[in-house]
Amino acid sequence: MDASRARTLRLLALVTVLACFAALLSGCTVGSSPSTKDGATTTRAAAPAAAHDLQDEYLKVIKDVLPSVVQIQARSDLGSGVVYDDKGHIVTNAHVVGNEKKFQVTTANSEDVLSATLVSAYPDQDLAVIKLDKLPGGLKAAAFGDSSKVEVGQILLAMGSPLGLSSSVTQGIVSATGRTVSEGDTGGGTGATIANMVQTSAAINPGNSGGALVNLDGRVIGIPTLAATDPDLGGSAAPGIGFAIPASTVKTIADQIVKNGKVTDSGRAALGITARTVVNDNYQAAGVAVVEVKSGGAADKAGIMPGDIIIGLGTTDITTITSLSEALASEKPGDKTKVTYTRGGNEKTVEVTLGEQ
Structure with missing residues (x-):
């Protein structure tokens, strides 16, 4: 091959490379299937479309459920509630109502104050459960979901009146399920130990209590109740760690109150004792001293007496009233379990058939 022809071939190759480079910069292809172009275009468009679809889901859920979430004003406390049925019953937290009997209620779609x-x-x-004295027009009951089907990672919206900001919505996920959480009995808490709570990253602030924790199907799967506190931060709320009472528990309790005016079947296991935490010589919690035994109760039938110090329930070590409450929260009335206690310095273990609280 002569030098002139070789130079010509090199120039043609260079022109071809430059043409391909220019085609790539312009978004075109040379010698490739049009499906590559279509695929790239589809990929670039998919992300905004998915975000738009998710936003539409949020908007639909908020539009459907927020009218069922109300603000409740007691004499000194403010919280939220969820319209439970078309008769004006509203479910909320006991610590929202406190010791009050009368309340002012504001719905999401009206500024009128209802009693x-x-x-x-x-x-x-x-x-x-509270009940509106007079039904307003357009009152809409919320739909409650099956909290047993809640899974970690599901997207949730928390609706309520945090810090008095009515009809507020925050967003998060299910962080965990099956949590047993004990409330404090100070600062408005009831001191309750509640099992199977849903943990969420959705912001739960004062005023959210009693509101709605909602999935993207528009179903209430829990009642936001409290936020975790960090003792290292002076007991202030730990961001992104909130807890909600599961819908199954809410429905069980609310249905009884609506039907009977009170709870007749708590489903909560009990030993049938009055007790207090005791400390050892180093002032560390060391067990639960039995102060009083209910006649005919579970402890009475098992031979547990006042003065006994309970140190174990099943396989759980018991050091405080809270630890005993949490251990009982995972049990059901009628369950059989071992109770370990000391009497006069001697350790004993008996089998107890748990009663109902």
Whole structure:
């Protein structure tokens, strides 16, 4: 091959490379299938479309559920509630109603203040039902979901009146399920120990209590009740760690209150004792001293007596009233379990058939 022809071939190759480079910069292809172009275009468009679809889901859920979430004003406390049925019953937290009997209620779609009266409160589960004295037009009951189907990672919206900001919505996910959480009995809490709570990253602030924790199907799967506190931060709320009473528990308690005016079947296991935490010589919590035994109760039938110090329930070490409450929260009435206690310095273990609280 002569030098002139070789130079010509090199120039042609260079022109081809430059043409391909220019085609790539312009979004075109040379010698490739049009499906590459279509695929790239589809990929670039998919992200905004998915975000738009999710936003539409949020908007639909908020439009459907927020009208069922109300603000409740007691004499000194403010919280939220969820319209439970078309008869004006509203479910909320017991710590929202406190010791009050009368309340002012504001719905999401009206500035009119409605009056309501307490039906019954059940502090042991931190739930209560109030009823509107007069039904307003357009009142809409919320739909409650199956909290047993809640899974970690599901997107949730928390609706309520945090810090008095009515009809507020925050967003998060299910962080965990099956949590057993004990409330404090100071600062408005009931001191309840509640099992199977839903943990969420959605912001839960004062005023959110009693509101709605809602999935993207528009179903209430829990009642936001409290936020975790960090003792290292002086007991202030720990961001992104909130807890809600599961819908199954809410429905069980609320249905009884609506039907009977009170809770007749708590479903909560009990030993049938009055007790207090005791400390050892180093002032560390060391067990639960039995102060009083209910006649015919579970402890009485098992031979447990006042003065005994309970140090174990099943496989759980018991050091405080709270630890005993949390251990019982995972049990059901009628369950059989071992109770370990000391009497006169001697350790004993008996089998107890748990009663109902």
